Amino acid sequence: MLQTFVKESIRMPMVARRLRDPDINPCLSESDASTRCMDENNYNRERCSTYFLKYKNCRKFWNSVMVQRRQNGVTPSMPTAAERDEILGAMGKMPY
Numbered sequence: 395m396l397q398t399f400v401k402e403s404i405r406m407p408m409v410a411r412r413l414r415d416p417d418i419n420p421c422l423s424e425s426d427a428s429t430r431c432m433d434e435n436n437y438n439r440e441r442c443s444t445y446f447l448k449y450k451n452c453r454k455f456w457n458s459v460m461v462q463r464r465q466n467g468v469t470p471s472m473p474t475a476a477e478r479d480e481i482l483g484a485m486g487k488m489p490y
Contacts, residue, residue: 413425416475417472417474417475418472420452420456420472420473420475420478421449421452421453421456424445424448424449424452425449427445427448427449428442428445428446428448428449431445448490451490452490454490455489455490456472456478459472459473459481460472
């Protein structure tokens with residue numbers, strides 16, 4: 395008799411799913427890069443300081459955009475991933 399293995403779906407907690415959602419987390423690639431750096435460098439924080447700085451500057455930039463949109467009454471306060479691509483494209487370079 396053949397056994398059938400059913401792949402169980404692993405459910406992430408809601409908070410983790412939200413952090414992995416590119417429409418909610420504008421700095422997902424910077425976060426992933428810093429985590430990857432830590433993994434590759436045996437968790438030596440000094441070797442990954444540039445990645446941490448990029449992530450910090452990314453959060454600071456998008457937080458200021460979010461605050462300004464709230465003040466102007468624009469909803470949602472955080473632009474979607476497509477809107478963020480347009481904003482960055484209009485700037486011509488990465489502001490962080």
